[in-house]
Amino acid sequence: MKGICILGATGSIGVSTLDVVARHPDQYKVVALTANGNIDVLYEQCLAHRPEYAVVVTESKAEEFRQRIAASPLAEIKVLAGAEALIEVATLDNVDAVMAAIVGAAGLLPSLAAAKAGKTVLLANKEALVMSGQIFMRAVSDSGAVLLPIDSEHNAIFQCMPAGYTPGHSAKQARRILLTASGGPFRKTPLELLPNMTPDQAVAHPKWDMGRKISVDSATMMNKGLELIEACLLFNMDPDQIQVVIHPQSIIHSMVDYVDGSVLAQMGNPDMRTPIAHAMAWPERFDSGVAPLDIFEVGHMDFEKPDLQRFPCLRLAYEAIKAGGIMPTVLNAANEIAVEAFLNEEVKFTDIAIIIERSMAQFTPDSADSLELVLRADSRARQAAKSVIEGLAA
Ligand SMILES: NC(=O)C1=CN([C@@H]2O[C@H](COP(=O)(O)OP(=O)(O)OC[C@H]3O[C@@H](n4cnc5c(N)ncnc54)[C@H](OP(=O)(O)O)[C@@H]3O)[C@@H](O)[C@H]2O)C=CC1
Numbered sequence: 057m058k059g060i061c062i063l064g065a066t067g068s069i070g071v072s073t074l075d076v077v078a079r080h081p082d083q084y085k086v087v088a089l090t091a092n093g094n095i096d097v098l099y100e101q102c103l104a105h106r107p108e109y110a111v112v113v114t115e116s117k118a119e120e121f122r123q124r125i126a127a128s129p130l131a132e133i134k135v136l137a138g139a140e141a142l143i144e145v146a147t148l149d150n151v152d153a154v155m156a157a158i159v160g161a162a163g164l165l166p167s168l169a170a171a172k173a174g175k176t177v178l179l180a181n182k183e184a185l186v187m188s189g190q191i192f193m194r195a196v197s198d199s200g201a202v203l204l205p206i207d208s209e210h211n212a213i214f215q216c217m218p219a220g221y222t223p224g225h226s227a228k229q230a231r232r233i234l235l236t237a238s239g240g241p242f243r244k245t246p247l248e249l250l251p252n253m254t255p256d257q258a259v260a261h262p263k264w265d266m267g268r269k270i271s272v273d274s275a276t277m278m279n280k281g282l283e284l285i286e287a288c289l290l291f292n293m294d295p296d297q298i299q300v301v302i303h304p305q306s307i308i309h310s311m312v313d314y315v316d317g318s319v320l321a322q323m324g325n326p327d328m329r330t331p332i333a334h335a336m337a338w339p340e341r342f343d344s345g346v347a348p349l350d351i352f353e354v355g356h357m358d359f360e361k362p363d364l365q366r367f368p369c370l371r372l373a374y375e376a377i378k379a380g381g382i383m384p385t386v387l388n389a390a391n392e393i394a395v396e397a398f399l400n401e402e403v404k405f406t407d408i409a410i411i412i413e414r415s416m417a418q419f420t421p422d423s424a425d426s427l428e429l430v431l432r433a434d435s436r437a438r439q440a441a442k443s444v445i446e447g448l449a450a
Pocket residue numbers: 063064065066067068069070090091092093094095113156157158159160162180181182183206207208264265266267268269270328
């Protein structure tokens with residue numbers, strides 16, 4: 057029996073993870089669940105899964121949650137508050153696996169703590185890896201942690217790697233990765249209409265049901281930019297070895313091209329329970345609840361080159377990873393600020409790329425060799441992006 061801690065339990069990945077956990081009560085026991093402030097969903101999850109710990113990051117919500125728990129049949133659950141508590145539960149002795157599913161930079165410190173503690177890290181929180189890069193990968197190799205990709209493309213690539221492959225290493229006979237992308241909701245939208253796209257239109261992903269931030273990232277294709285950087289780190293490849301391919305059906309979740317000309321692909325219905333179950337059962341397999349793929353229903357599959365004029369965020373991500381140093385951290389931080397402003401209707405959809413580009417222009421690719429340097433770059437980039445937004449509004 058493995059103990060699991062789910063960071064970001066109340067989000068889209070967290071809910072899918074608990075769905076998989078519920079199918080395998082003989083293999084997984086929920087030790088800890090965490091939320092930022094969504095205590096209604098957290099309460100229902102506690103009722104269903106009876107964790108030892110529940111963490112609510114927002115202090116006022118944590119107090120409300122404590123009172124609700126105390127007056128319920130769940131009184132034995134220990135309720136912790138604040139961001140420090142995320143680290144505490146991610147490193148508990150009886151936690152074997154940590155699902156890193158907090159959105160954005162807020163997930164970095166607990167995910168990194170899990171890696172340093174030698175846990176099996178099920179990594180959905182791509183922003184944590186993009187912003188910390190080699191620091192994260194070194195923490196994994198130094199501690200002997202097991203790092204398993206949850207992001208559908210990276211999980212697919214991992215499945216297409218040779219037997220015995222460990223993330224972070226080169227697979228010598230693999231010469232290229234074909235990283236698939238749906239193209240998002242605006243793949244065919246006339247360019248002149250893009251500035252008018254609303255948050256509701258941007259989060260209406262054609263194939264995947266996800267949280268709001270990653271859905272906007274898919275619409276700008278910054279999601280693919282972050283995934284490009286994630287793939288360079290996880291599979292030890294140069295950005296030039298990674299070809300982004302728009303595949304609107306989202307049935308192939310990525311491919312690996314080998315030196316002998318073989319191209320291996322992983323396919324399946326677009327449902328995150330597949331990569332989650334794959335990683336949770338690895339190196340075995342177990343049921344995810346996902347229906348078998350109806351290949352006749354799929355009928356045919358299309359592939360297109362991404363248009364960098366339509367998707368400037370993808371170009372910015374290539375520039376950031378090629379520049380190196382703190383630039384991926386800056387890219388990620390500026391994107392988080394820009395997406396938040398867009399979701400709050402403070403800036404236009406097309407301003408997202410402008411904000412990131414103008415923020416990046418204020419930085420040089422200085423060293424990102426320590427956590428302190430990364431956190432400082434993250435904070436400075438957020439400030440830069442906020443100043444750009446003020447400039448746009450003026
Ligand atoms: N959704 C998907 O299909 C996929 C997601 N991913 C990645 O997985 C991660 C999670 O995505 P997704 O589940 O869609 O996101 P959601 O927005 O649905 O969920 C985010 C989770 O993080 C919590 N959270 C938000 N802010 C904080 C904070 N400051 N401190 C602590 N916890 C916080 C939320 O808590 P609360 O509910 O209380 O606000 C919630 O549990 C992202 O990094 C995303 O890129 C990767 C591939 C696919």
